[in-house]
Amino acid sequence: MQFTETELQGVWVIEPTPMLDDRGSFTRLFCEKEMADCGLATRFVQHSRAHSIKKGTLRGLHYQEEPYAEVKLVSCVRGAIFDVVVDLRPNSSTRYKWLGFELTSENMKQLYIPAGFAHGLQTLTDGTEVSYLISQFYTPNASTGVHYNDPTLSIGWPLMPTAMSERDKSWPLIRRRTATAS
Template identity: 80%
Template sequence: MQFTETELKGVWLIEPTPTIDDRGSFTRVFCEKEMADCGLATRFVQHSRSHSVRKGTLRGLHFQEQPYTEVKLVSCVRGAVFDVVVDLRPNSPTRNRWLGFELTPANMKQVYIPEGFAHGLQTLTDDAEVSYMISQFYTPHAAKGVRYNDPVFSINWPLMPTAMSDRDKSWPLLRKLVH
């Protein structure tokens, strides 16, 4: 596995390295020791999946408030997605900056998202499925979000949204968020 820390400190791109032979391939997608060697969380208490029917579906930008902040390890297991992380850490030199990653089953890339980041994604294909390893139990009263099109972030989403939840459409702009 290759671990690359991004310009947003704490966000890592993890690229599994498959072993390929005439039978096919074998790929390790999680290794507690290798993650710990990079200083990454290795305890995940939930494994969730989201399935989106339509290309252009937008989910996010989500996070959980303290003391329920969470680390996520995200990958795409079907279709393709544009995965976005936004730095919301109060004292971070990269506060309000974002990064986007194309995740597909073929590229096997995973995004490690530390506490203090909002997360969202947009499907680039119909019938897309995303896997989330999550370090904290889902806590409904701590579940928060910020608007996907907040001008503070100016995220360059690849497509016009074709489907979104009412909740995701109604998240506040960052300037109205108290957390």
Template identity: 75%
Template sequence: MQFTETELSGVWLIEPRPILDDRGSFTRIFCEKELADCGLATRFVQHSRSHSAQKGTLRGMHYQQEPYGEVKIVSCISGAIYDVVIDLRPDSLTRHRWIGFELTPQNMRQVYIPAGFAHGFQTLSDNAEVSYLISQFYTPHASTGVRYNDPAFSINWPLMPTTISTKDRAWPLLAKLVC
């Protein structure tokens, strides 16, 4: 596995390296030791999946408030997505900056997202499935978000959203938050 820290401190791109032979391939997609060697969290208490039927579906931008902040490892296991994280950490030098990655089963990329980041994605294909390893149990009263189209972030989504939940459309703008 190759680990590359991004320009947003704490966000890592993880690229598994398949071993190929005449039978096909074998790929390690999680290694506690390799994560720990990079100083990353290794304990994940939930493994969740989401399915989005329509290309252009947008989910986000979600996070859990402290002390329930989540570390996530996100991958796309079917279809294709554009995955985005926003740094909301109060003392971060990259506060309010975002970064995006195209994730597909073919490129096998995973994004390691530390606590303090909002997360969301847009599907680039029909029938996209996303897998999440999550470090904290879901805590409904700590669940919140920021608006996917907030001008404070100016995220360059690849497509016009085709489907987005009422809840995700209603997240507050950054100017209304204390974060």
């Protein structure tokens, strides 16, 4: 497995190294020792899967507030996604910066998202499935989000959204959130 830290401290792209032979391939997707050697969390209490029917489906931007902040390990197991992380850590020099990554079933890349980041994705194909390893149990009262089209972030989504939940459409803008938090 190859581990590459991104310009947003704590966000890593993990690329498996398939072993190929005449039968096909075998790929290790998780290694507690290798992840721990990079200083990454290795305890995940939930494994979730999202299936999206339509290309252009947008999910997010989601996160859980402290003390229930989550670490996520995300991979696309069918189809392709544009996966986005947004740094929301209060004292971070990259606060409100975002990065996007193309994760596909073919490239098998995984995205490691530390606590303090919002996460969202947009499907690039019909019939996409995404797998999440999550470090915290889902806590409804701590679950929140940021509007996918927040002008403070200016995320360059590749497609116009074709499907979104009402909840994701109604997340507040960062400006409003910080104004009401003061």
